[in-house]
Amino acid sequence: xxxxxxxxxxxxxxxxIVANDNITLQLKKGEIxxxxxxxxxxxxxxxxxxxxxxxxxxGEIKVRGEKVRITxxxxxxxxxxxxxxxxxxxxxxxxxxxxxxxxxEPKNGINIDLKRxxxxxxxxxxxxxxxxxxxxxxxxxxxxxxxxxxILKTLYRGAEILIxxxxxxxxxxxxIKELIQIFRTLIAEGKSIILITHKLKEIIEVCDRVTVxxxxxxxxxLDVEGTTPTQLASLMVGREVTFKTDKTDSNxxxxxxxxxxxxxxxxRGVNAVKDLNLTVRAGEIVGIAGVDGNGQSExxxxxxxxxxxxxxxxELNGKNLSSYKTRKITEAGVGHIPQDRHKHGLxxxxxxxxxxxxxxxxxKPYSKYSMLNNKEINKQxxxxxxxFDVRTPSEHTPARALSGGNQQKAIIGREVxxxxxxLIAAQPTRGLDVGAIEFIHKRxxxxxxxxxxxxxxxxxLEEIINVSDRIAVIYDGSIIEIVDPKxxxxxxLGLLMAGSKNKAGETENV
Amino acid sequence: MFSQFNRWQKILIxxxxxxxxxxxxxxxxLVSGYNPIEGYAALLSGSLGEGFYIGETVRQITPYIFAxxxxxFAFRTGLFNIGVEGQLLVGxxxxxxxxxxxxxxxxxxxxxxxxxxAAAGALWAFVPGLLKAKLRVHEVIVxxxxxxxxLHLCNYLVRYVxxxxxxxxxxxxxxxxxxxxxxxxxxxxxxxxxxxxxxxxAAIIYFVVLEKTTTGFELRSVGFNQHASEYAGMNVNxxxxxxxxxSGAFAGLGGAMEGLGTFGYGFIHGAFSGVGFDGIAVALLxxxxxxxxxxxxxxxxxxxxxxxxxxxxxxxxxxxxxxxxAIIIFxxxxxxxxxxxxxxxxKGAK
Numbered sequence: 001x002x003x004x005x006x007x008x009x010x011x012x013x014x015x016x017i018v019a020n021d022n023i024t025l026q027l028k029k030g031e032i033x034x035x036x037x038x039x040x041x042x043x044x045x046x047x048x049x050x051x052x053x054x055x056x057x058x059g060e061i062k063v064r065g066e067k068v069r070i071t072x073x074x075x076x077x078x079x080x081x082x083x084x085x086x087x088x089x090x091x092x093x094x095x096x097x098x099x100x101x102x103x104x105e106p107k108n109g110i111n112i113d114l115k116r117x118x119x120x121x122x123x124x125x126x127x128x129x130x131x132x133x134x135x136x137x138x139x140x141x142x143x144x145x146x147x148x149x150x151i152l153k154t155l156y157r158g159a160e161i162l163i164x165x166x167x168x169x170x171x172x173x174x175x176i177k178e179l180i181q182i183f184r185t186l187i188a189e190g191k192s193i194i195l196i197t198h199k200l201k202e203i204i205e206v207c208d209r210v211t212v213x214x215x216x217x218x219x220x221x222l223d224v225e226g227t228t229p230t231q232l233a234s235l236m237v238g239r240e241v242t243f244k245t246d247k248t249d250s251n252x253x254x255x256x257x258x259x260x261x262x263x264x265x266x267x268r269g270v271n272a273v274k275d276l277n278l279t280v281r282a283g284e285i286v287g288i289a290g291v292d293g294n295g296q297s298e299x300x301x302x303x304x305x306x307x308x309x310x311x312x313x314x315e316l317n318g319k320n321l322s323s324y325k326t327r328k329i330t331e332a333g334v335g336h337i338p339q340d341r342h343k344h345g346l347x348x349x350x351x352x353x354x355x356x357x358x359x360x361x362x363x364k365p366y367s368k369y370s371m372l373n374n375k376e377i378n379k380q381x382x383x384x385x386x387x388f389d390v391r392t393p394s395e396h397t398p399a400r401a402l403s404g405g406n407q408q409k410a411i412i413g414r415e416v417x418x419x420x421x422x423l424i425a426a427q428p429t430r431g432l433d434v435g436a437i438e439f440i441h442k443r444x445x446x447x448x449x450x451x452x453x454x455x456x457x458x459x460x461l462e463e464i465i466n467v468s469d470r471i472a473v474i475y476d477g478s479i480i481e482i483v484d485p486k487x488x489x490x491x492x493l494g495l496l497m498a499g500s501k502n503k504a505g506e507t508e509n510v
Numbered sequence: 511m512f513s514q515f516n517r518w519q520k521i522l523i524x525x526x527x528x529x530x531x532x533x534x535x536x537x538x539x540l541v542s543g544y545n546p547i548e549g550y551a552a553l554l555s556g557s558l559g560e561g562f563y564i565g566e567t568v569r570q571i572t573p574y575i576f577a578x579x580x581x582x583f584a585f586r587t588g589l590f591n592i593g594v595e596g597q598l599l600v601g602x603x604x605x606x607x608x609x610x611x612x613x614x615x616x617x618x619x620x621x622x623x624x625x626x627x628a629a630a631g632a633l634w635a636f637v638p639g640l641l642k643a644k645l646r647v648h649e650v651i652v653x654x655x656x657x658x659x660x661l662h663l664c665n666y667l668v669r670y671v672x673x674x675x676x677x678x679x680x681x682x683x684x685x686x687x688x689x690x691x692x693x694x695x696x697x698x699x700x701x702x703x704x705x706x707x708x709x710x711x712a713a714i715i716y717f718v719v720l721e722k723t724t725t726g727f728e729l730r731s732v733g734f735n736q737h738a739s740e741y742a743g744m745n746v747n748x749x750x751x752x753x754x755x756x757s758g759a760f761a762g763l764g765g766a767m768e769g770l771g772t773f774g775y776g777f778i779h780g781a782f783s784g785v786g787f788d789g790i791a792v793a794l795l796x797x798x799x800x801x802x803x804x805x806x807x808x809x810x811x812x813x814x815x816x817x818x819x820x821x822x823x824x825x826x827x828x829x830x831x832x833x834x835x836a837i838i839i840f841x842x843x844x845x846x847x848x849x850x851x852x853x854x855x856x857k858g859a860k
Contacts, residue, residue: 330743331743336741344738361724370724371723372726
């Protein structure tokens with residue numbers, strides 16, 4: 001068999017844990033090979049071993065049949081292995097070309113031969129259909145385009161084997177389609193691809209084979225043809241998983257959140273939310289569907305008091321919140337699972353226990369006469385850790401040390417436990433694996449069933465359709481349509497999200 | 511500072527830094543033709559060998575504790591207070607001023623003078639706090655500039671306002687003095703005063719405020735992550751100002767110790783006292799925790815005091831102690847290297 005890469009019986013230990021326990025991964029030439037596993041299963045560790053960032057304790061790596069020792073990323077580069085990281089490593093103020101040639105600039109005497117570099121970049125870009133402008137500044141191009149610059153970077157360095165770490169996590173549905181097209185071109189040009197992901201649909205759609213790892217152990221490698229998402233999911237999680245979130249019909253009651261003619265400016269002072277109207281009732285989940293950057297973040301920030309309202313009303317149970325500060329809004333009964341859990345959701349250097357009382361520390365019983373009561377705080381933390389299955393060594397562990405899924409469970413536990421009338425969940429399952437997603441969806445529906453109002457913002461259409469009782473489509477700062485998740489399709493939503501309704505001239509705004 | 515390291519590393523790293531610093535200092539002594547054992551013996555006997563020296567060392571430690579706490583407090587709450595020197599100077603002059611201006615019973619006068627020092631330091635730090643909170647001006651720049659303003663303002667006040675165009679003010683009366691005849695007799699008439707108790711009390715207050723109160727919870731939270739703190743409904747700007755004010759109050763108290771204790775008067779400073787800047791090193795070495803600051807301040811006090819005696823007893827120049835201190839700071843600052851070596855060692859042992 002013609003393997004370009006063989007990782008045989010790789011074992012990697014960290015103090016206290018075995019991250020990779022005798023994992024074998026064999027990549028055929030010209031295939032797209034998926035590496036599937038839950039968060040913390042050891043996917044990244046394995047790829048970092050291949051990329052020379054970690055040295056394995058045991059096992060061997062063969063590239064094109066030859067045994068090699070990859071001691072640093074430079075060695076990996078020389079062997080033709082390139083990695084497109086989940087978090088891009090680009091200099092914002094440099095142009096595309098400057099970023100690509102960084103570290104191996106073509107010289108013209110002592111000057112950088114930018115002309116030649118631009119030509120070369122243009123050539124590669126054309127060859128693989130990447131459509132990148134070599135002279136554009138990184139800061140000015142979209143996230144999808146930046147990702148292509150990363151791909152170009154590896155190609156420019158002569159990569160034959162490309163590793164993609166969760167490449168679709170940051171992309172819009174359209175960009176994902178384009179990326180998949182790029183994958184196909186790369187394969188046609190003789191490259192091989194390893195795709196790290198936990199999105200099952202993508203695997204079924206583009207991959208040839210898949211290697212599943214679970215808790216550091218290699219479970220199986222199988223051909224994608226003939227497998228189903230359910231089968232892959234249970235291999236990954238180690239138990240049966242249901243995708244269809246079970247829920248009864250909603251039973252909405254009075255209006256909890258009423259947003260009327262809301263206008264909000266973004267950080268650059270441009271109107272991001274324009275005359276937006278939205279109602280969320282008790283006992284229902286309203287999902288906001290939209291392409292990133294159409295005012296979702298600003299809307300949520302306005303509701304939660306993190307951003308000033310230019311004009312319009314935000315009413316919670318009839319009380320106008322639009323001029324309130326965040327704390328008063330929180331106390332009025334708004335829970336918020338923020339989009340960026342590291343930036344807003346957690347103080348990463350605080351123990352997870354302290355994070356559990358981030359908005360309530362000044363209340364009894366967590367403090368009395370301004371003195372913290374650590375016993376009560378830890379008691380509360382223990383309770384939530386148990387109730388929400390947060391896997392952590394103890395409540396004293398810094399939040400930073402927890403995996404993404406467990407961090408998110410901690411935040412959700414904290415927000416749900418405050419028993420808010422309105423729960424705002426912004427991309428609550430971003431970057432999480434099937435098991436955690438299932439858990440979080442159940443909790444959101446549970447809130448709804450308890451008669452709370454839930455506002456869900458997500459870029460995952462599947463999530464929106466599955467979980468919501470009503471879908472509000474946001475485009476260019478306004479809600480342009482309300483659709484029923486039972487009757488709509490991803491296609492219809494995709495078109496609405498692209499603003500097609502507006503273009504058609506129908507002014508049936510809700 | 512060391513949040514990425516575990517507990518034993520947090521303790522081990524500064525200890526190893528100190529040992530390495532002393533070792534390198536010994537090598538420097540050897541190379542320059544001095545006997546390091548004699549040198550360090552002189553340093554020790556000069557700082558702890560006699561009652562008098564112990565008294566002087568304790569006196570030296572006192573302002574170091576305050577300066578260290580001031581820097582550490584700001585640091586723990588996400589701010590870099592380089593202005594401790596200036597805050598200390600205004601605290602010094604303010605306490606002396608109140609000491610001289612009033613004639614009150616000691617039970618009122620002394621606390622009033624001490625608190626005046628704290629208030630002056632707090633006020634001096636309030637300015638950079640306000641600028642940071644409202645206009646996002648970086649506190650490092652403002653505090654550095656405020657140091658110079660403090661230096662010259664204090665000199666002006668000493669010469670033209672508090673004294674009659676003299677280089678020093680009069681001594682503060684007994685009712686506002688921290689001087690301790692008891693300690694003085696105990697330590698063969700050193701300048702040791704009651705300030706050390708205030709310093710230790712301040713360290714306890716530091717610990718309680720930062721670790722045990724809701725205010726400290728907010729301050730630490732804002733220091734680590736302003737976005738999450740804002741999300742949680744905390745007033746980020748208020749906390750930035752509060753942090754600077756408390757930090758400045760610690761610094762001002764350190765100045766009051768000098769004004770009411772060590773010297774008992776104010777005088778024209780030709781240059782900075784250096785205590786405020788050493789406070790940065792003390793906080794760094796102490797890992798920004800109260801107990802660490804006390805220990806680091808003690809070490810600095812011993813080194814500084816012993817350095818005065820070293821040239822007399824062993825011929826080793828004072829500058830050498832400065833080198834040792836600098837090397838210790840270097841190793842603390844490069845704690846990553848030590849942590850890395852520790853991990854290597856641990857692996858090797860396994």
